[in-house]
Amino acid sequence: MPLESLRKQQEQLFKRNCQQGLLKHKGEEADEQLPHKEPKKDLCSLCLMYWSGDEKSKDKLNNRFHSHIIKKTKVRELKEASKQRAK
Numbered sequence: 001m002p003l004e005s006l007r008k009q010q011e012q013l014f015k016r017n018c019q020q021g022l023l024k025h026k027g028e029e030a031d032e033q034l035p036h037k038e039p040k041k042d043l044c045s046l047c048l049m050y051w052s053g054d055e056k057s058k059d060k061l062n063n064r065f066h067s068h069i070i071k072k073t074k075v076r077e078l079k080e081a082s083k084q085r086a087k
Contacts, residue, residue: 009052 043051050058050065058065 013052 046061046065046068050061053061
């Protein structure tokens with residue numbers, strides 16, 4: 001993923017969080033507590049693009065994303081089966 005695209009995503013996320021009151025601009029009161037959020041699990045770049053994208057980008061990535069999820073699920077099942085055989 002190009003660096004410019006990541007920067008745009010960061011800017012959009014920052015703006016959205018500011019609008020929702022999750023972040024404060026410089027100079028605002030720092031006394032208010034920010035809501036506690038659990039850290040999210042790291043996502044691969046494809047999952048991140050899909051989940052953070054708008055409807056148009058989701059439509060473009062739909063087939064690729066779903067085949068990716070199927071492969072991920074299959075690998076997890078194989079890993080679990082391997083663990084069971086190792087016991």
